[in-house]
Amino acid sequence: QVGLLLQTAATVVDDGNADNDVSVQLAKAVATQISTAAVSDEGVDLASSNTLQAVLVSVVAEAVPDAVIAVDAIAAIAASVAAVNTVVSDPNLDPLSDVALDVVQAAQEGLQASVTDVVSGDVAVTDFETATDTTKLFEDIVVSVDALDTDEDGVPDALDTDDDADGVLDAKDAFPLDKSETLDTDADGTGNNADTDDDADGVLDTADAFPLNKNETLDTDGDGIGNNTDTDDDADGVADATDIFPLDKSETIDTDADGVGNNADTDDDADGVLDTADAFSLIALGKLTDTDGDGRPNDCDAVCIETGMSADTDDDGDMVPDTDDAYPLISLGTNFDTDMDGRPDECPTDCQSLGLAADTDDDGDGALDFQDPFPLDKDTKEAKSIPASIGVIK
Secondary structure, rough: HHHHHHHHHHHOOOOOOOOOHHHHHHHHHHHHHHHHOOOOOOOOOOHHHHHHHHHHHHHHHHHHOOOOOHHHHHHHHHHHHHHHHHOOOOOOOOOOHHHHHHHHHHHHHHHHHHHHHHOOOOHHHHHHHHHHHHOOOOOOOOOOOOOOOOOOOOOOOOOOOOOOOOOOOOOHOOOOOOOOOOOOOOOOOOOOOOOOOOOOOOOOHHHHOOOOOOOOOOOOOOOOOOOOOOOOOOOOOOOHHHOOOOOOOOOOOOOOOOOOOOOOOOOOOOOOOOHHHHOOOOOOOOOOOOOOOOOOOOOOHHHHHHHHOOOOOOOOOOOOOOOOOOOOOOOOOOOOOOOOOOOOOOOOOOHHOOOOOOOOOOOOOOOOOOOOOOOOOOOOOOOOOOOOOOOOOO
8 A cells, every 4th residue: 555655656746757766755755644644643544535635745745846736636646546545455355366466556557557647637637537446447357256246236345445335435444344334433343333332431322422432421511522521511600620510500509518509509508597588698607696597696706707797786686776675685576666775665474475574664755654644755755734724815
């Protein structure tokens, strides 16, 4: 295959002038291109027309930079050489047989003559393609009448570039004699069409988002990047490394580590105060007292303040500030408190059972209720006097 490529490259750049011997330079250029391709991720495939075309274009540009050769001619030459190399590499062709010798001779003589004609412009590219088709190129080669012909197309497998006629060249076909199979991704001997786990990663193809890639099986966000490679599996904008729920786009944080994300959790900090009523829903009260259950601790020292909390100014939540509340830890509940001093105007038995006592000055005007004719009006302490007699103006 390398010899045919080198010979073809020499034919392409040969201008008929014996003084322009570029054989050494040409050989070096071909060797460089092949070695570069060999160490690449794709490797070197001398039965690939794309690979051969790239090599020929580069070699011609390096060895004969002034040469002008049509692009379609180079492409056609590469395709023909690739087809011949496919036949040469066919395992059905015995390299020591007369047939193999005839194939090589046809490539060295018939193919090279056609290459000269198409490069010079003496023949059209379409005519070149017809003349160098393997069926035409090898038509005079005698093969045993009982030679294997898998697809029964009249071309024995030894000369056929697609033995099973499945549309995939033998050089690219993992199963060149089986038209129902062409690939075997995991090289287990079972073609992908029959294999239920093509990449042998332990996940059935039907459940594998990447059935041909053993390094990936899931693609949670459907972005075409497998979870093993994707840095944000659920595409919620939070990197997996910091996302407590990397596969759930509706959740990212779990403050209390209870396994329920904050968006679904009704008590994010697990302090017994529902988030809807918690002034500090992401900071747990811990051992701090919170009489009215509003998430604000009754008292908040320096350590408490460092957490981000602050002390409650109404510990019992009865709307009376602690500084004005006679009973700062006992809520008024439904009891009425005219002057908002924390003492209910009236305090029946159930009120007293809470620890409260009735206010003796409901309006807070300084006059005790039993002395105050208007006990619920702080602006009036005394009744206006009525004159004993009213003089009549004559």
